[in-house]
Amino acid sequence: MTVKERLQQVVSEMSEEEAVDALALVAGARAGATPSDIYGTAWGKVLADLDPQALSVTGTPTISIPDGIPDVQ
Amino acid sequence: MKSDEVLIRALTADDLPSLDAFRCSAGLPWEDAAEAQIRGPLPRRYLASPPHFDGRMLIGTSRGGDILVIGAHHIEPTFEPDVGYTEVVAVSLPARGQLVELAKGREVSLGELMLLAIFKQMLALGRHPRTFVRVDRRNHRSLALCDRVGLTEERSDPHTDFLVQRWGELPEGG
Numbered sequence A: 001m002t003v004k005e006r007l008q009q010v011v012s013e014m015s016e017e018e019a020v021d022a023l024a025l026v027a028g029a030r031a032g033a034t035p036s037d038i039y040g041t042a043w044g045k046v047l048a049d050l051d052p053q054a055l056s057v058t059g060t061p062t063i064s065i066p067d068g069i070p071d072v073q
Numbered sequence B: 001m002k003s004d005e006v007l008i009r010a011l012t013a014d015d016l017p018s019l020d021a022f023r024c025s026a027g028l029p030w031e032d033a034a035e036a037q038i039r040g041p042l043p044r045r046y047l048a049s050p051p052h053f054d055g056r057m058l059i060g061t062s063r064g065g066d067i068l069v070i071g072a073h074h075i076e077p078t079f080e081p082d083v084g085y086t087e088v089v090a091v092s093l094p095a096r097g098q099l100v101e102l103a104k105g106r107e108v109s110l111g112e113l114m115l116l117a118i119f120k121q122m123l124a125l126g127r128h129p130r131t132f133v134r135v136d137r138r139n140h141r142s143l144a145l146c147d148r149v150g151l152t153e154e155r156s157d158p159h160t161d162f163l164v165q166r167w168g169e170l171p172e173g174g
Helices: A003-012 A016-031 B013-019 B029-039 B041-047 B110-124 B140-149
Strands: B007-010 B056-061 B067-076 B083-091 B099-101 B107-109 B130-136 B153-156 B163-169
Touching: B007 B110, B013 B041, B013 B067, B029 B041, B029 B083, B041 B056, B041 B067, B056 B110, B067 B110, B083 B110, B107 B110, B110 B140, B130 B140, B140 B163
Parallel strands: B083 B130
Antiparallel strands: B007 B056, B056 B067, B067 B083, B099 B107, B130 B163, B153 B163
């Protein structure tokens, strides 16, 4: 069995959470010092290929901060 | 509990032993994945965050020091101003279901409290008004939390089909 065939077998037997961990490991190794998020996407690349509309400020906030939310100490 | 009974502070290396035993999963795959990250590389990643990502991991504890909830956010730094991305919020399994009483009798979950504290910190840091999270499509609990805090705009995630992005807009100047 070649290395590629062995890898294909391992991947086909992975659960979804194992695949997420494996992706994170591969992404981390490829990215060198750049961290990756919990889904394996390198920080700084999460918004790659983003629809620019997502960043359009409407001026109508959807989020409000109620009284009593603690400040970070 | 009252909101002043939950202390939210920045992660320190002293938290690592407690986080190594942190439990937030009741067995669902996305909860297992988050728990494994929190018990493993996530806090170390944030402790070693390169400055241009401004990674911030927050710990919410009881007055007795028990970790009730954690949250982590950083910036995606190619935009002006930088866009805040909340990577994870997780409530400890023993604290799940506890409500926190705010002013005027309003109650929020611990997850909601942490997300709102993160948004408050983003405002203080001058982040882009638009902010987002990524959520497993099957994670109805987190999607409902997004709805409650105003992350109501759903977008497909360009990197993977099993996630969606939830976007919202911060209030101007808090």
